Amino acid sequence: MSRRQFTGVLLLSSFLLAGVVFRLLIARQVNAHGLRLEWPTTDILQLRVGAVESALLAGGALGLSGLLLQALLRNPLASPFLLGLSAGAGLGATLVMLSATAFNAGVVGWLFGALGIADGVVAGTLGSLVVLAVVYALGRRDGRIDPLTLVLSGTVVSSICGALTLLAQSLLPPSSRGDSWMWFMGQIPEVPSPGLALLTAMLLLGMVIVAWRSGRALDAASTSDDEAESLGVSLKHLRVMLFVGAGALASASVALCGPLAFVGFVAPHMSRLVIGAQHRALVPASVVAGAALLVWADAIRQVIDFGAGRLPIGVLTALIGGPVFLGVLRSRRLVPGGWSC
């Protein structure tokens, strides 16, 4: 690891650590202004630790997923949700809400309950996984994943899922539509499901190891297909790994926190600014950057209350991250696939 990469990882880790401390100490302000930092009682500390755990896992998963997809698609604008995962999750969650309303006492309601999918989280995850499978099938040409076909398939499938979600929402009773919208805005659960958190942590750890070991292959794969294959990269296998790994990470984050589109897009670029373009260093950096972004966003929203409770996390990440990203975009030169630093 070069000195620049080491300094960059240290910088991002410090940013993450500061965010975690801030989130643990910051007191939620209700109808009041200003920051209040205090050591919480044990019960409240447990809730804050739970929120930090959720944000670390979902942010890290999104950061790595974004990096892998940008490498897979050779496209700096790629994000976990470009491939329709968010739209698929949204459709899954909305369909279950619609089914619960329409067939609550019927066979379908019983079936959903028996299968354990009468829940937005599980249905959302299933929706994103189904879309992942569909986009994977559509994004292949001549027996292998084709980046351009994959992006176009993802965009079209995303649009179809979006339209079906709107249709399903229009069929929901007005009283239920709010629940659907809240799910779409994302959440940072203070009491994450232990099983889900463990599964996400294991998946994240596994993918960090796999992606780190593939770091040099990811660098070589940033050349053309012919060049990458002639350097010795098995693009066929690498692309399946990237696609399945990135999709599983994004689905896990959807299961934990709902759709949070912005983090997976910004975290890899933020990492490139401080680390450079080599993937072996970018893998841990993107995980740390994604986790830091989400922890900070969750900390900041504790002190913003417009009278309707805390600001939804998805709104805040987009409101903060969007302008920051545009600022960076204007101050640096974007080269195909990355940043010129």
Place this chain on the structure above:
Amino acid sequence: MLTIDAVSFHYRGVRALEAVTVAGAPGKLIALVGRNGSGKSTLLRLAAGLLSSTRGSVRWSGLDLRTLSPQQRARSISYVSQRPQLSIALSVVESIRLGLFSAQSDGLARQRVTDSCVELGLDGLADRPFHELSAGEQQRCLIARALVQHRSGGLLVLDEPFSNLDPAEASRVARVLRARALGGGLVLVAMHDLTLADQIADQVWLLERGALLASGPPSQVLTTSRLCEVFSCEFARGPHGITLCALADRAR
């Protein structure tokens, strides 16, 4: 030994190569010439194992390239593409180091990177971003990367490596490629500069419309009558090699 045996290749039903049979021995520099669309790039990609032939077989050192994994192929075959592409912001030296992907990155390998930079005149550009280089400099980077990957006795395949180079750099690259051939490697180069092909190649393979029209020493293959037939323009062979007649008239 590179053996191309009755190879045909069709792109989605359109014929690109038909029943090409030819062979090249290590220690030679072979120039592949022909008109645009004659099948040169397809033949090079087949020789590098990047395409599988529709019919026939391509063998290197007796092994059918279709049976080798990319990693196995990369240990003995290196390839320079016609169009450089790099979608991340790497420096010149980082992009050249990609040639070590299939090798151990030890001290000797790192020395190969330094040597290749010097050989191709890139030592002063090592820390510059790849995407900020001129087309000719990028081309030399790709050649340097292939040289880093190239092992003694291996096959070096280059698709129009001279296309963006000025005469001084073309001459430097030609010298480097000749040296690799003399070192025991087989160098297969697609090129349009017939004068250069005549000067540096041990053999010339002439393709027309996907078929091999002739192969052999440059003086036997690059005859003025054959070139006139293939390229539909007049050529003259003088003391300085082959020239297009329009240019020869002007020189006179």
